[in-house]
Amino acid sequence: MRVLDFDYMLGLVPVLLRYLPLTLQMAAAGMALALILSCGLAVIRVLKIPGLNAATLLFISFFRGTPLLVQLFLFYYGLPQLLAFLTQINGITATIMGLTLHFSAYMAESIRAAIVGVDRSQTEAALSIGMTNGQLMRRIVLPQATRVAVPTLMNYFIDMIKATSLAFTLGVTELMGATQKEAAGSFLYFEAFITVAILYWIIVELLAWFQRWLELRLNRAYRR
Amino acid sequence: MIKIANLVKRFGDATVLDGIDLDIAQGEIIVVIGPSGTGKSTLLRCLNFLERPDAGHLVIGDLSVDVTRASRADILAARRRTAFVFQNYALFANKTALENIAEGLIVVNRWPKARAHARAREILERIGLADKADAYPASLSGGQQQRVGIGRAMAAQAEVILFDEPTSSLDPEWVEEVLGLMKQLARERQTMLVVTHEMGFARDVADRVVFMEGGRIVEQGPPSQLFNAPRDPRTRDFLRKILAGQPA
Ligand SMILES: Nc1ncnc2c1ncn2[C@@H]1O[C@H](COP(=O)(O)OP(=O)(O)OP(=O)(O)O)[C@@H](O)[C@H]1O
Ligand SMILES: [Mg+2]
Numbered sequence: 001m002r003v004l005d006f007d008y009m010l011g012l013v014p015v016l017l018r019y020l021p022l023t024l025q026m027a028a029a030g031m032a033l034a035l036i037l038s039c040g041l042a043v044i045r046v047l048k049i050p051g052l053n054a055a056t057l058l059f060i061s062f063f064r065g066t067p068l069l070v071q072l073f074l075f076y077y078g079l080p081q082l083l084a085f086l087t088q089i090n091g092i093t094a095t096i097m098g099l100t101l102h103f104s105a106y107m108a109e110s111i112r113a114a115i116v117g118v119d120r121s122q123t124e125a126a127l128s129i130g131m132t133n134g135q136l137m138r139r140i141v142l143p144q145a146t147r148v149a150v151p152t153l154m155n156y157f158i159d160m161i162k163a164t165s166l167a168f169t170l171g172v173t174e175l176m177g178a179t180q181k182e183a184a185g186s187f188l189y190f191e192a193f194i195t196v197a198i199l200y201w202i203i204v205e206l207l208a209w210f211q212r213w214l215e216l217r218l219n220r221a222y223r224r
Numbered sequence: 225m226i227k228i229a230n231l232v233k234r235f236g237d238a239t240v241l242d243g244i245d246l247d248i249a250q251g252e253i254i255v256v257i258g259p260s261g262t263g264k265s266t267l268l269r270c271l272n273f274l275e276r277p278d279a280g281h282l283v284i285g286d287l288s289v290d291v292t293r294a295s296r297a298d299i300l301a302a303r304r305r306t307a308f309v310f311q312n313y314a315l316f317a318n319k320t321a322l323e324n325i326a327e328g329l330i331v332v333n334r335w336p337k338a339r340a341h342a343r344a345r346e347i348l349e350r351i352g353l354a355d356k357a358d359a360y361p362a363s364l365s366g367g368q369q370q371r372v373g374i375g376r377a378m379a380a381q382a383e384v385i386l387f388d389e390p391t392s393s394l395d396p397e398w399v400e401e402v403l404g405l406m407k408q409l410a411r412e413r414q415t416m417l418v419v420t421h422e423m424g425f426a427r428d429v430a431d432r433v434v435f436m437e438g439g440r441i442v443e444q445g446p447p448s449q450l451f452n453a454p455r456d457p458r459t460r461d462f463l464r465k466i467l468a469g470q471p472a
Contacts (some may be wrong), residue, residue, distance in 0.1 A: 018381070074366075119314075121310055121312055121314035122314055122315075122317065124274050124308075124314060125310060125314035125315070125376075126273060126316070127303065127306075127421065128303060128306075128308035129307065129327070129328035129376070130300050130328065130380075131301040131328075131332060135331050139327065139331060140319075144318050146316060215333060
């Protein structure tokens with residue numbers, strides 16, 4: 001067994017950090033879009049909107065039932081063959097699209113559970129004073145569901161950050177892709193991959209810390 | 225002015241409201257009593273369209289609607305003309321006492337926030353909770369929560385406030401403060417339709433007591449007549465049980 005090349009690892013950190021913004025941007029874009037989409041899907045499921053409900057169930061079943069990597073390949077390599085205007089979808093776009101659709105399928109179910117968990121009598125109270133379904137969702141149900149859903153959604157965000165590493169299989173040079181290139185040049189595979197692992201780990205721990213802070217804040221209204 | 229004509233509600237095969245006719249004058253206080261499962265809650269919920277009635281005609285203030293043909297707009301209009309006080313308070317858990325009261329004014333009546341909050345403060349004053357404006361429901365006692373629930377209904381300035389057993393979930397120590405607030409509203413001649421098992425309240429406050437059984441109004445009259453000289457044997461039977469302290 002040889003000794004780890006710490007100097008190489010330390011030198012690698014600033015090189016890799018140059019690619020961190022792309023990783024975070026893809027995760028942030030994916031999360032923002034997935035939040036919008038999953039809220040829509042969850043509301044369709046809760047209100048059981050005819051037609052759309054069945055379509056939503058199918059969507060959720062497909063995107064939870066197939067591997068993310070397969071979905072990414074489907075969008076990146078498959079879609080352009082099907083839809084001419086997508087002749088060249090870039091890897092970043094395909095990744096964001098894949099993350100959005102894949103994670104929104106999971107998030108929709110968490111959000112639905114959080115919405116359904118809001119005390120039904122508050123819904124009736126809101127209706128009884130003449131609120132519309134939309135007003136009741138926006139002002140009463142979603143704010144309370146948010147509080148319940150935030151911890152789970154933060155976990156999905158953390159998963160999503162880690163999942164951006166799959167983008168390197170679509171030729172995107174993000175954190176993982178950059179590490180792969182560096183390792184191939186130096187042949188110090190262990191040093192390169194343990195360095196990137198530690199970087200992901202630190203990011204995730206920072207987020208976990210933020211998550212705990214957020215939960216405390218959100219729970220303020222409900223403490224006796 | 226409320227006119228309920230031939231109101232019918234079925235749940236599956238069960239006819240829960242079997243042709244209810246009831247007129248309520250402006251400022252009148254009506255107490256509805258009757259055994260459990262008789263359709264009292266369903267009656268209130270139908271007036272507010274929390275349940276969709278199967279037949280009947282409703283007049284609530286300037287709204288007149290055949291319930292089978294009620295459009296979305298009619299339903300919203302009916303809800304704006306009726307306010308509901310729930311047995312379990314049903315306060316919005318994400319809003320303070322002040323915000324619970326102001327919510328309808330802001331969202332439904334589209335008042336500017338400042339004006340709605342000013343009105344909510346007046347109401348908090350009247351319900352004796354001015355110092356609890358910024359408290360969330362979770363930090364209020366049952367009695368305080370129900371008073372906020374009544375405050376929310378007061379803010380709506382509805383034709384009628386519907387009370388569905390407003391004191392039944394309360395610990396005994398909080399019942400009086402809620403009944404006291406309801407008496408205050410009665411003195412102000414707020415039109416009220418109250419389902420309750422508080423016979424003392426019915427005796428003291430009601431202009432008219434309605435006895436329901438099996439989805440129908442069996443008998444109605446001023447409390448003195450209904451309590452002291454009930455005509456129908458079913459009313460007598462119910463009152464005997466209730467006054468003996470048995471569950472009806
Ligand atoms: N959503 C519903 N679906 C089916 N049946 C219902 C529903 N709501 C009420 N019922 C039935 O309708 C009947 C009348 O119920 P309702 O709650 O109006 O009675 P109530 O007079 O208010 O009784 P209580 O004094 O126990 O509150 C009961 O038999 C009840 O089981
Ligand atoms: Mg009831």
